[in-house]
Amino acid sequence: MLRLLNIELIKLWNNRSSKVLILAYFILLTSIALIASIKFDIGPVKFHLAEQGIFDFPYIWHFNTYVAASLKFFLAIVIVSMMANEYSNKTIKQNLIDGLSKKEFIASKFVTVSVFALVSTVFVFIITLILGFAFSDITELYHVFSDTEYLLAFFVKLVGFFSFCLFLGILIKRSAFALGFLFVWFIIEKIAYGLLRWEIELTENSWRTITQFFPLESMSNLIVEPGSRLGAAKELAKQVGEDFNFDYSVHWYQIVIVLAWTALFIYGSYKLLQKRDL
Template sequence: MKRLLSIELQKIWKNKASKILTLSYFILLTFIALIASIKINIGNFQLHIAEQGIFNFPYIWHFNTYIAAILKFFLAVVIVSMMANEYSYGTLKQNLIDGMSKKEFVTSKFLTVVVFAGVSTLFIFILSLILGLSFSSYNEVGIIFSEMEYLLAYFIKLTGFFSFCLFIGILIKRSAFALGFLFVWNIIEGIIIGILNFKVFPDSDFDKNITQFLPLESMSNLIVEPFTKLSVIKNIETTIGGAANLKDYDVHWYSILIVLAWTAIFISSSYYLLKRRDL
């Protein structure tokens, strides 16, 4: 496995575009720290973002993983391009000629996906820990390391999403069309969710029992938006007479299982495509 992973990482690092996109992704993640410097002045009222509790433990684990997950599309381009380049440069056929089996080829790609997700998760853990220790009002060990299931959800979310990108890259071969398909699929899921929510089940939440099994939606459900958890938002809702927020922010085991199932489907389907395809 070490040999397979080493081959893939060398391919990515020697590709200038992939190298720039990968570095850009991690550089952009560090920009989360810049949120601490944002101050909004409205007349005599000054709002300092860092003082609103976004970097408090354990809330920071939820906030940072949610924000970081938005930037995952940078690495999605790398994953899709990684597969497209195999066809464009003929390296896939050459690897098979050199003795690598199709199973080993898919395994090497999946290992790369897991490494990207793992390194991203470790990066967010370190960044969140530094920001939390710098700005959090709560520094007790028990509080610092509570609610860390969001990091697990983040890792699984990235692994599932990158596996989807890998499958699309193998299916379509060309990176531009593959990324276009990813965009179109996102729209298709949005249409399905809208129809079920507003037309089929307008007076109930039963639509969520169905849409939670859609691939991108299932990944999205792992980490829901954290903003309405902030006390300042809750105070505003109370002030304007809004209803109590009963939103469920937890990471659920069944959401994890659904994404893991999709990950297995994408990887096995990738292998099936390569196995049946005449290269």
């Protein structure tokens, strides 16, 4: 296990573009803290984002994991290219000839993306604690550590998404095309979503039953947008006569769906590698 991780890290860390992207990702992750400094002060209009309650425990878990998850595309580039480069450099062939089994090859990639996800989660955990204790009015430990299931959701979401990237890297073998396909897939899902919702006009519950199984949709369902949960947003909604009543919590079955996709992507990658002649 450590050997496989070690092998993969040597490959990644010596590649300058991967190194820059990984560093950029973690620096950006840290810079979530900078949101705290968003402050408008135009005469009578005083607005300090940190005081809008976004950094209040336990809401901050939701907010930070949501924002952090949107940075995952930086790592997506790294992951897709670490897979596709093995094909374009033909090093995958040499790795196998040197005595790495196909299973170990996939495992080394999967362990690496899991470590990426884990380190990201730990990062978000630490930053959230720091920000929370700095700005939250609520600091009782009971509240501080409630809603931490968002961290689990964040971790699962990243692992699922990265596995999808790995799979596309193996399937398409060219990083640019694989990333393009990822985008096309995103659009396909959105079109299917739109068709089900508006064209076929299924009832509210039934189209959600179907769309929640789409790979990207299932990942985004894990952490739904937190904006409408803000005090200010709710106020605003009340004034126009709407009452937001979304379900923000993380559900076990959503986690199961994403884990099932993860398993499918990794198994699919392995099968592809096994079936293909190099």
